[in-house]
Every structure is written in structure tokens, then in C-alpha cells.
Amino acid sequence: MEHAMPIPLPAAATMSRRRMLGAYLAEMRSECLRYLRAPGFILPMTLFSTVFYLMFGVLLNHGEASRYLLASYGAFGIIGPGLFGFGVSLAIERDGGLLTLKRALPMPPGAYLLGKMVMAMIAASVVVALLLAIGILLAHVSLSPGQMLALLATGAFGVLPFCALGMFVGTLLKGQGAPGLLNLVYLPMAFLSGLWLPLSMLPRALQRIAPVWPSYHLNQLTQAAVGLNHDPLLGHVLALAGFAAVFLWLAARRLRRNG
Amino acid sequence: MNVSEQVVARLAGVEKRYGRLVALENTGLQLRRGELLALLGPNGAGKTTAISLLLGLLRADAGTVELFGRDPQDVRARQRIGVMLQHAELPGTLRVGELLRLTASYYPAPRSVAESARMAGVDDLLTRPYAKLSGGQQRRVQFALALCGRPELLFLDEPTVGMDIETRQRLWAAIRQLLAEGCSVLLTTHYLEEAEALADRVCVMARGRVIHEGTVEALRARVATRRIRCLSAVDAGVVCSWPAVTAAERRQGRLHVTTEAAEAVVRRLLDADPQLSELEVQRAGLAEAFTELTRESEQGLPETRREVA
Incomplete structure (x- = not known):
């Protein structure tokens, strides 16, 4: 097979490291701006867990129950931006042709994913900060600064496996069908891993399969952050990393094949 | 080179x-x-x-x-390269200038935002959110995005x-x-x-x-057909029977003739009707050439391939 010689690039036209970094930053900035200006997309994700916490953690419960619920609604609130921020926007962008355009443009391949990841991390951190404010100011949960930071960090990084899961769901269908399917994943998974009711109140069979759900492991981490779980955490961190890797791989494979 | x-x-x-x-x-x-x-x-x-x-x-x-x-x-x-696709819903909450800056950031030596906007005629839209633009304005913005990387x-x-x-x-x-x-x-x-x-x-x-x-x-040039139009009393049915005439009809009082031998047909028309006026002869445009080509290719297809496709 004959090949035409590559036409040499002019020296000035190679992508400098600085411009490459600039492309990543521009993508992140755009991704954050576009959603901050669309409150209809952001608010439901953040309000869900904060309203629940206000009702059950402040009005109906006090003391250690409020501490427990801060962690479990925290896990619930962290999952949302990952699943919906990634899944819904990917499904819509695949449908509208934006993803096709971006793949045709010389966008650095990682910039698109990183932009959405950063947006989800920021949204998850905002949710945790709101819950912390409610917990400390209204429910009078006492937390050390270290515990607060631990919960914030769990939010920022714990959202990532759910980004991967949302991304995978976003590759399964296009357009407006995504929120429905994501809720079918989100709500049962939250219930089955003890984010709404403590696991001890669920049937034994459900308790036994709880570690199947990534949200169960996230809940163990948020409980540890507020000082309610003193077991080793490495296993949960590895489980979440494993979920992230598997769903990222599945999603990337589907995107490569189907666009 | x-x-x-x-x-x-x-x-x-x-x-x-x-x-x-x-x-x-x-x-x-x-x-x-x-x-x-x-x-x-x-x-x-x-x-x-x-x-x-x-x-x-x-x-x-x-x-x-x-x-x-x-x-x-x-x-x-x-x-x-620069790309303008047929369907691409850009983020509606971003302003035109922001979209241009983002797309330009992918390229090693892009045009300035002002230059891209001027070339595509969107300089007055830079601060407007994309979703607020009309369909034609959105297409112009997409064109600006296509050329902003100095492709x-x-x-x-x-x-x-x-x-x-x-x-x-x-x-x-x-x-x-x-x-x-x-x-x-x-x-x-x-x-x-x-x-x-x-x-x-x-x-x-x-x-x-x-x-x-x-x-x-x-x-x-692949299509030899030419069209003749004129005001004439000659009957379209008669012209149809002349050699090399593929079609003849009367529309809005005018005689329309399609032929591959325009000169011969014109000579015969002038002989048949000395009162003939407003004579026009045109070579078929790209549209006719295109239609003819694609029709030929359909006819040239063997039966089996047509079924598969």
C-alpha cells in the first residue's frame, strides 16, 4: 500500500505543552460555566440530599442519629453529580452531535472526560459542604476540622466511580431517556446499600449482598470520616477504584465502537 | 513540490x-x-x-x-483541519466568544477571537448565549468555530x-x-x-x-442535453416527433423543447414558424447533469446489488 509523505508541520504549529494545558483548562472552564448557568440541571442534584437531611437529620432525629445520617445522606448526595452530571450530559451530547464534533476536532482526548470529572467533583464538594453546614449549624453535630476535611475529600474523590458508572449508562442510550434509567440505578442502589435506612433494618439477604453496590463502600468511607466506622478502609477504597476502572473500561469500549 | x-x-x-x-x-x-x-x-x-x-x-x-x-x-x-458538521448542538448557555476561545484552545496557532468572528460575520454576537441565536446565526457561529484554528x-x-x-x-x-x-x-x-x-x-x-x-x-459537458424556449405557434406534439427531440411541451404559452441536437431543431423551428420570437437556448445545468448521472448509475446496477443496498 503506498503512502503519501507526511506534509511537514511548520515549526511554530506544534502544540506546545503550555497550549496543551490551556486546552485542558479551557475545557474544564467551559464545562463548569455551562452547568453553573443551567440551574435546572444542578439544583435537583444538590437539593435531593440536603432536603432529605433537613427532614430526617434535623427535624425528626437528633444527636448521634444526625451524625449517622450526615454520612449516609452525604454518600447519597455525592453519587448524584457523578451519575447524573456525567450520564445525562453524555447521553444528550451523543444525541445532539456535540460529542461527534468534539471527536472530529483536535481536542486532547482526555480533556472532555477531565472537564466533566472536575465539574462532578466540584458539585459533589458543594453538596458535602451544604450537608456539613446543616449538620453543624442546625443539627449540632460536633465534628473536628479533620473530620470535615475527610468528608469533603471523600466527596471529591468518592464521586469518581459514579462518574464512570454514569458514563457507562450514558453510552447505553441517547438523549432524554437517560435521567429515567439513571434514577432506576440511583434510587434502588441507594436503598439497597443502606443510605436511606440503616442496613441493620433491611432483610438479612439484602444485607449480605450490599457489598455488591459501590454505594455501600462509599457509605463506609463517609461513616469513617464522621467517626462512626473504625474498621480498615483500604478494602472499600480498592473496591471503589475497581468499580471505577471496570465501568470506565466498559464505557470507553462502547464509545469507541458506537460513538 | x-x-x-x-x-x-x-x-x-x-x-x-x-x-x-x-x-x-x-x-x-x-x-x-x-x-x-x-x-x-x-x-x-x-x-x-x-x-x-x-x-x-x-x-x-x-x-x-x-x-x-x-x-x-x-x-x-x-x-x-476545521470542521462544520451538519448537526451539532453546542452548549446553549455558553456565549459565542467563549465557544470560540474553547475551540481555538485545541489548536497550536489559532486565529484571534476577533479575526475568526469577523471572517464569519459574527462579531456582533460575541457576548450572546448560543441558545439565544437564530438558526442562521448558529450556523455562522459554527462556521467561525471551523475556521478559528487557522486550518x-x-x-x-x-x-x-x-x-x-x-x-x-x-x-x-x-x-x-x-x-x-x-x-x-x-x-x-x-x-x-x-x-x-x-x-x-x-x-x-x-x-x-x-x-x-x-x-x-x-x-x-457529460450531459449533451440543451433546452430551447421560445414563443411559437408550432404544436408541441409535432415537435415531439422530430428526430433527436427528447421532450416538447407548452408551459405558460411558451414552447419548451429538450434535445441533444439544438442547432438542427432550432433551424427546423424557424423554418416552420417565421413568426417565432424570444428564442433561448441553454445548456443543461449541474442539476440536470447530476440527475442524469445518478439515474444512469441506478440503471446500471445489477439486480442483486440493488437488493443488498
């Missing part, structure tokens, strides 16, 4: 199937530096597949696909759909300016007058194959 260095994009012997459907079969086309190639063909002819291959969105099942001598999936090749090759997929005549003319002028600067353009369009106005060469596709490639003139 030798010829191979002038080729900016190339398909050679390309095959692409979707399951049992053959989208492209032994397709070849070349785009040279500084020229505009118009890719024409009915829906389902394989134009979109050909473009998707050159953009690296699809992989060919067989054959060679090259962009600046590289694999189109190599980002270094795509840093030299050496521009892919324009149906760029003027939804534009009014004046906007279309301004876009054509901008395309001509880019061509004059040495940029190459691969244009797909349903408007044959657009191809006629801009193209150096046209490539006509049908049923996954390139059925004609050449200059606009060469394509028109």
Missing part, C-alpha cells in the same frame, strides 16, 4: 460496511492543497461515511484513509442549510477568501448552485461509489 505532497486528504480503495449494508465500496478520492472539492450525491450515497472516515470518526474495513499523510485518528493530523483543510457539511440568500452569499465570500489563502475545502451540499459557485472539482457519489469526478464544466 511533488504531487503526493500536494494531497491533503485521500481515500483509496476504501470499503466500509455496517453489518450487511455496504456503505462504501472501493471508494477513492483525493483533495489537493488550495482546492474546493464538492461531494455530491443523493441521501444514502455514502458522503457522510466518507467524511466520517476522513475525520477519524469511523475506521475503514479496508483501504487507505489519510489526512496530511497520517491516520485521521492521529490528533496531529486533525490539528490542521489548512476545512470540512463543511451542508454549511448553508437554513441561511437566507444574503447570509449564504457572505459565507461563500468567506470560503473564497480562505481558498485564496491556500486552505483546502471539502464541501458537501444539496444545493447544486453552491457547488457550481465554489467548486474546482466535483465528486458525485451514488450507492457507496464515486461515479464521477472532475471539474464542474466536465460534469456539465
Whole structure:
């Protein structure tokens, strides 16, 4: 097979490291701006867990129950931006042709994913900060600064496996069908891993399969952050990393094949 | 410079199937530096597949696909192209200036936001959110995004759909300016007058194959048909029976004759009706040539292939 010689690039036209970094930053900035200006997309994700916490953690419960619920609604609130921020926007962008355009443009391949990841991390951190404010100011949960930071960090990084899961769901269908399917994943998974009711109140069979759900492991981490779980955490961190890797791989494979 | 260095994009012997459907079969086309190639063909002819291959969105099942001598999936090749797709819903909450800055950030040496906006005629829209623009304004913004990276090759997929005549003319002028600067353009369009106005060469596709490639003139010359119009009392039915006349009819009082032997028919018409007036003879346009070509290719298809496609 004959090949035409590559036409040499002019020296000035190679992508400098600085411009490459600039492309990543521009993508992140755009991704954050576009959603901050669309409150209809952001608010439901953040309000869900904060309203629940206000009702059950402040009005109906006090003391250690409020501490427990801060962690479990925290896990619930962290999952949302990952699943919906990634899944819904990917499904819509695949449908509208934006993803096709971006793949045709010389966008650095990682910039698109990183932009959405950063947006989800920021949204998850905002949710945790709101819950912390409610917990400390209204429910009078006492937390050390270290515990607060631990919960914030769990939010920022714990959202990532759910980004991967949302991304995978976003590759399964296009357009407006995504929120429905994501809720079918989100709500049962939250219930089955003890984010709404403590696991001890669920049937034994459900308790036994709880570690199947990534949200169960996230809940163990948020409980540890507020000082309610003193077991080793490495296993949960590895489980979440494993979920992230598997769903990222599945999603990337589907995107490569189907666009 | 030798010829191979002038080729900016190339398909050679390309095959692409979707399951049992053959989208492209032994397709070849070349785009040279500084020229505009118009890719024409009915829906389902394989134009979109050909473009998707050159953009690296699809992989060919067989054959060679090259962009600046590289694999189109190599980002270094795509840093030299600009793209305007037929369907792309850009983020509606971002302002035009922000979209331009974002897209320009992907390129090594982009134009300034002001320059891109001026070339595409969107300088007055920079602070407006994309979703608030009319359809024609959105197309102009997409054109600005296509040229903002200072591309050496521009892919324009149906760029003027939804534009009014004046906007279309301004876009054509901008395309001509880019061509004059040495940029190459691969244009797909349903408007044959657009191809006629801009193209150096046209490539006509049908049923996954390139059925004609050449200059606009060469394509028109392939069709020998000419049309005669005049005011005359001669009966259309009689003219129909004359040799080399393919059709004759009377529309709005005028006699319309289609023939491959215009001179002979005109002579006979003048003899038959000395009162004949307002005589016009026209060569068939690109539209007729195109229709004829695609019809030929349909008729030339063996029965079996028609079923598969």
C-alpha cells in the first residue's frame, strides 16, 4: 500500500505543552460555566440530599442519629453529580452531535472526560459542604476540622466511580431517556446499600449482598470520616477504584465502537 | 513540490460496511492543497461515511484513509483541519466568544477571537448565549468555530442549510477568501448552485461509489442535453416527433423543447414558424447533469446489488 509523505508541520504549529494545558483548562472552564448557568440541571442534584437531611437529620432525629445520617445522606448526595452530571450530559451530547464534533476536532482526548470529572467533583464538594453546614449549624453535630476535611475529600474523590458508572449508562442510550434509567440505578442502589435506612433494618439477604453496590463502600468511607466506622478502609477504597476502572473500561469500549 | 505532497486528504480503495449494508465500496478520492472539492450525491450515497472516515470518526474495513499523510485518528493530523458538521448542538448557555476561545484552545496557532468572528460575520454576537441565536446565526457561529484554528483543510457539511440568500452569499465570500489563502475545502451540499459557485472539482457519489469526478464544466459537458424556449405557434406534439427531440411541451404559452441536437431543431423551428420570437437556448445545468448521472448509475446496477443496498 503506498503512502503519501507526511506534509511537514511548520515549526511554530506544534502544540506546545503550555497550549496543551490551556486546552485542558479551557475545557474544564467551559464545562463548569455551562452547568453553573443551567440551574435546572444542578439544583435537583444538590437539593435531593440536603432536603432529605433537613427532614430526617434535623427535624425528626437528633444527636448521634444526625451524625449517622450526615454520612449516609452525604454518600447519597455525592453519587448524584457523578451519575447524573456525567450520564445525562453524555447521553444528550451523543444525541445532539456535540460529542461527534468534539471527536472530529483536535481536542486532547482526555480533556472532555477531565472537564466533566472536575465539574462532578466540584458539585459533589458543594453538596458535602451544604450537608456539613446543616449538620453543624442546625443539627449540632460536633465534628473536628479533620473530620470535615475527610468528608469533603471523600466527596471529591468518592464521586469518581459514579462518574464512570454514569458514563457507562450514558453510552447505553441517547438523549432524554437517560435521567429515567439513571434514577432506576440511583434510587434502588441507594436503598439497597443502606443510605436511606440503616442496613441493620433491611432483610438479612439484602444485607449480605450490599457489598455488591459501590454505594455501600462509599457509605463506609463517609461513616469513617464522621467517626462512626473504625474498621480498615483500604478494602472499600480498592473496591471503589475497581468499580471505577471496570465501568470506565466498559464505557470507553462502547464509545469507541458506537460513538 | 511533488504531487503526493500536494494531497491533503485521500481515500483509496476504501470499503466500509455496517453489518450487511455496504456503505462504501472501493471508494477513492483525493483533495489537493488550495482546492474546493464538492461531494455530491443523493441521501444514502455514502458522503457522510466518507467524511466520517476522513475525520477519524469511523475506521475503514479496508483501504487507505489519510489526512496530511497520517491516520485521521492521529490528533496531529486533525490539528490542521476545521470542521462544520451538519448537526451539532453546542452548549446553549455558553456565549459565542467563549465557544470560540474553547475551540481555538485545541489548536497550536489559532486565529484571534476577533479575526475568526469577523471572517464569519459574527462579531456582533460575541457576548450572546448560543441558545439565544437564530438558526442562521448558529450556523455562522459554527462556521467561525471551523475556521478559528487557522486550518489548512476545512470540512463543511451542508454549511448553508437554513441561511437566507444574503447570509449564504457572505459565507461563500468567506470560503473564497480562505481558498485564496491556500486552505483546502471539502464541501458537501444539496444545493447544486453552491457547488457550481465554489467548486474546482466535483465528486458525485451514488450507492457507496464515486461515479464521477472532475471539474464542474466536465460534469456539465457529460450531459449533451440543451433546452430551447421560445414563443411559437408550432404544436408541441409535432415537435415531439422530430428526430433527436427528447421532450416538447407548452408551459405558460411558451414552447419548451429538450434535445441533444439544438442547432438542427432550432433551424427546423424557424423554418416552420417565421413568426417565432424570444428564442433561448441553454445548456443543461449541474442539476440536470447530476440527475442524469445518478439515474444512469441506478440503471446500471445489477439486480442483486440493488437488493443488498
